[in-house]
Amino acid sequence: MPDLSSGQPVLSVIMIGNVGSGDFWDSFKHSGEYLDAVSDPMDRWAKRVVTPIAAKAGGEALFPSDGPPYHPFQKWASRSETLFPSPIGLFISPDWGTWHALRAAILLPFKIEISTAEQEMSNSSLTSPCLSCEGQPCLKICPVDAFGVDRDYDYLACAYHVASDAGTSxxxxxxxxxxxxxxGQQYVLSSEHAAFHMFAFINERKLMGEI
Ligand code: B12
Ligand code: SF4
Ligand code: SF4
Known part of the structure; x- marks a missing residue:
């Protein structure tokens, strides 16, 4: 965890994110950032909304899109919620599956006493749902075999497929x-929300000249 820009050490971190689409997507869709058609609308929206909240609390906000190098948001989140790595790289919750996304972290120079995921886990001895998952369907369905247990996610094979006619789904x-x-099937993103992220993923690969 980096120090605050004032040099003060960080003693608490609040992770901010959304699960599924629901109210989060509805709020975002009505924001100026979504409607102004300029790039990275969700990142800009999160920065505009969260930065003043962090400042008012006497801290600073960091964002998952800051980088590279990127801050290890998934690891930070797994210390505040019961989350486990899954075979497809995303972190998974026993309650809502992989359907969370992280939007910001608020770093504070003072300590807040809250129960941590580690305490909750030792209380309920929760284990990763992936360990008891029959057949691990996530590893078998990708049309271009982008995931494998012993190799990195082949994001370019994925991007080529998603950008092609065969990748419409x-x-x-x-x-x-x-x-x-x-x-967490009840938290699957709405088609509109999912298509927004997939478009951003493909558009960025095109802008970077990767596909
Ligand atoms: C770089 C990045 C990517 C790269 C991954 C490049 C690679 N080599 O694998 C690309 C652009 C491909 C990517 C894509 C996606 N990503 Co991404 N990505 C990030 C980002 C910005 C940085 C990751 C990082 O370097 N961390 C720092 C290092 C130290 O930590 P690490 O644990 O070693 O990180 C590795 C993994 O995170 C992995 N990774 C990142 N994203 C993904 C997605 C998949 C499917 C897999 C297998 C691996 C993977 O790549 C990192 C480097 O090896 C994070 C945000 C963040 N700051 O963490 C989001 C993040 C990890 N991504 C996320 C998501 C949801 C996605 C997408 C599914 C978004 C979408 N389109 O819906 C897509 C996947 C495309 C698809 N098939 O659906 C979420 C994960 C939430 C969760 N439940 O765990 C994050 C946390 C963003 C967020 N705002 O919440 N991503
Ligand atoms: S399909 Fe099974 S192995 Fe894959 S992420 Fe879900 S629970 Fe884990
Ligand atoms: S989005 Fe990419 S990784 Fe996911 S199933 Fe489609 S091609 Fe495979």
Whole structure:
């Protein structure tokens, strides 16, 4: 965890994110950032909304898109919620599956006493749903075999597929592998929300000249 820009050490971190689409997507859709058609609308929206909240609390905000190098948001989040790494790189909750996204972290120079995921886990001895998942469908459904247990996620094979005519299902409803997971099915992103992220993913690959 980096120090605050004043040099003060960080003693508490509040992780901010959303689970599924719901109210989060509705609020975002009505924001100026979504409607102004300029790039990175969700990142700009999160910065505008969270930065003043962090300052008012006497801290500073960091964002998952800051980088590279990127801050390890997934690891930070797994210390505040019961989350485990999954075979497809995303972190998974026993309650809502992989359907969370992280929007910001508020770093504070003072200590807040809250129960941590580690305490909750030792209380309830929760284990990763992936350990008891029959057949691990997330690893079998990707049309271009982008995931494997012993190799990195092949994001370029994924991007080529999603950008092609054959990739319409992934592009319009979201990653098939993520959707194949039986955990947290009630939190699957709405098609509109999923398509927004997939468009951003493909558009960035095109802008970077990767595909
Ligand atoms: C770089 C990045 C990517 C790169 C990954 C490049 C790679 N080599 O694998 C790309 C652009 C491909 C990517 C894509 C996606 N990503 Co991404 N990505 C990040 C980002 C900005 C940084 C990751 C990082 O370097 N961390 C720092 C290092 C130290 O930590 P690490 O644990 O070693 O990080 C590795 C993994 O995070 C992995 N990774 C990142 N994203 C993904 C997605 C998948 C499917 C896999 C297998 C691996 C993977 O790549 C990192 C480097 O090896 C994080 C935000 C953050 N700051 O963490 C989001 C993040 C990890 N991504 C996220 C998501 C949701 C996605 C997408 C599913 C978004 C979408 N389109 O819906 C897509 C996947 C495309 C698909 N098939 O659906 C979420 C994960 C939430 C969760 N439940 O765990 C994060 C936390 C962003 C957020 N705002 O919440 N991503
Ligand atoms: S399908 Fe099974 S192995 Fe894959 S992420 Fe979901 S619970 Fe884990
Ligand atoms: S979006 Fe489609 S092509 Fe990409 S990893 Fe998921 S299932 Fe595979």
């Amino acid at each position: 992934c592009a319009s409803k979201g990653c098939l592998a993520r959707r194949a997971c039986p955990v």
